[in-house]
Structures are given as C-alpha cells and as structure tokens.
Amino acid sequence: NAGVTQTPKFQVLKTGQSMTLQCAQDMNHEYMSWYRQDPGMGLRLIHYSVGAGITDQGEVPNGYNVSRSTTEDFPLRLLSAAPSQTSVYFCASSEGSGYTFGSGTRLTVV
Amino acid sequence: GQQVMQIPQYQHVQEGEDFTTYCNSSTTLSNIQWYKQRPGGHPVFLIQLVKSGEVKKQKRLTFQFGEAKKNSSLHITATQTTDVGTYFCAGPEADSNYQLIWGAGTKLIIKP
Numbered sequence: 001n002a003g004v005t006q007t008p009k010f011q012v013l014k015t016g017q018s019m020t021l022q023c024a025q026d027m028n029h030e031y032m033s034w035y036r037q038d039p040g041m042g043l044r045l046i047h048y049s050v051g052a053g054i055t056d057q058g059e060v061p062n063g064y065n066v067s068r069s070t071t072e073d074f075p076l077r078l079l080s081a082a083p084s085q086t087s088v089y090f091c092a093s094s095e096g097s098g099y100t101f102g103s104g105t106r107l108t109v110v
Numbered sequence: 111g112q113q114v115m116q117i118p119q120y121q122h123v124q125e126g127e128d129f130t131t132y133c134n135s136s137t138t139l140s141n142i143q144w145y146k147q148r149p150g151g152h153p154v155f156l157i158q159l160v161k162s163g164e165v166k167k168q169k170r171l172t173f174q175f176g177e178a179k180k181n182s183s184l185h186i187t188a189t190q191t192t193d194v195g196t197y198f199c200a201g202p203e204a205d206s207n208y209q210l211i212w213g214a215g216t217k218l219i220i221k222p
Binding site: 030031033041042043045048050090092094096097098099100101102103104 | 143145151152153154155158198207208209210212213214215
C-alpha cells in the first residue's frame with residue numbers, strides 16, 4: 001500500500017496564481033483532512049471530509065477550497081495565492097484510530 | 111473551547127539522557143494519540159492510549175494516560191540521535207469520530 005500520496009512535493013507560485021494540491025489514499029479511509037504547518041509551529045486544520053461528497057471547514061479555511069468526489073481523492077485548491085499561504089501542507093487520512101499523513105507539499109508564494 | 115496543552119515547547123538533552131513531554135486536556139478524552147515528526151518530515155503515528163491509567167511501552171518509549179483521562183506523558187529513556195524531532199499529542203474533539211485537537215508539540219534537541 002502506498003498510504004497517503006501528495007503531489008507536488010515542492011511548488012513556487014506567484015501572488016494571485018491558483019493551483020491544486022493533490023492528495024490520494026489507498027486505504028479506503030472515510031476521513032481525510034488538510035493541515036498547514038508554518039515554520040516551528042504546530043498543525044492547523046484547513047478543511048476536512050468524513051466521506052465522499054461531504055466536506056467541512058477547519059480552523060483556517062479562508063483562501064482554500066476542497067472537494068471529495070471519491071473516497072480516495074481529496075484535492076486542496078488555492079484560489080488566489082498570497083504570501084501568507086507560504087507553508088508546508090499535509091494531507092492526512094484516518095479510519096478512526098490514528099492519522100496517516102502524506103509526506104507534504106512545501107509551497108512558497110512570492 | 112476544548113484545548114490540549116503540551117509542555118515543554120523545547121527540551122535540550124545530552125545524548126543518553128532521558129526526555130519527557132507532558133500533555134494536558136481541558137476535557138476528558140476518549141483516547142490520546144502520540145505522533146513523531148522528524149525534522150523536514152511528516153507526523154508519524156506512534157500510539158493510541160484508550161484506558162484510564164494505561165501504560166504502554168515501545169522499546170525506550172513509555173506512554174502513560176492519566177487516571178482521569180485528561181493528561182498523558184511520553185518518556186524516552188537514554189535518548190539517541192534517532193529520537194530527534196517534535197513529539198505531538200492529540201485528543202479527539204468531543205462528539206467527533208475523527209477530529210483531533212493537537213498539542214503544540216515538544217521539540218527534542220540533542221546537544222552536540
């Protein structure tokens with residue numbers, strides 16, 4: 001099993017550009033979520049989903065959209081990138097006992 | 111609101127010394143989870159404790175869940191360079207099957 005796969009690993013965007021961070025899991029987990037982690041900081045929840053067709057906002061949702069059309073995929077869209085969105089983004093999935101994280105996307109907005 | 115506090119923020123130790131991080135919740139938790147994040151890496155699930163007073167060991171790591179299910183600790187005996195990283199505790203949000211409230215993490219630093 002690959003677990004949770006995130007692409008790309010690194011990305012540089014210009015202010016105002018949009019992009020989609022991809023997240024896929026092959027463990028048939030119902031729950032998926034997106035976090036951002038700023039340097040030296042903890043994890044902040046952006047959006048989450050408890051199943052296909054269901055999404056909800058976390059602690060810091062502004063500037064981001066998500067969709068969950070399948071159990072496997074949970075893409076995160078940045079609508080109009082801002083320097084404040086420079087961060088490392090982690091996708092995680094769970095069956096209810098422990099999260100499995102992807103390896104992260106390191107995003108820089110210039 | 112529901113909070114999980116974790117201390118200390120940093121701990122510097124000599125290799126071979128012990129390390130402990132503490133986690134305290136504002137509410138009773140159904141379980142507590144511990145994760146390790148190596149520098150430049152992603153959080154990795156270590157363990158989940160469910161029972162009041164539970165103690166679990168993984169080699170040199172000892173995890174405890176308090177009797178009131180509101181606090182927990184992770185103790186590492188005789189630290190090694192491979193233990194370097196940030197250790198996070200997390201507990202479930204009330205009335206949620208999946209959502210976690212995260213501690214801020216304790217960074218273990220080995221003195222040169």
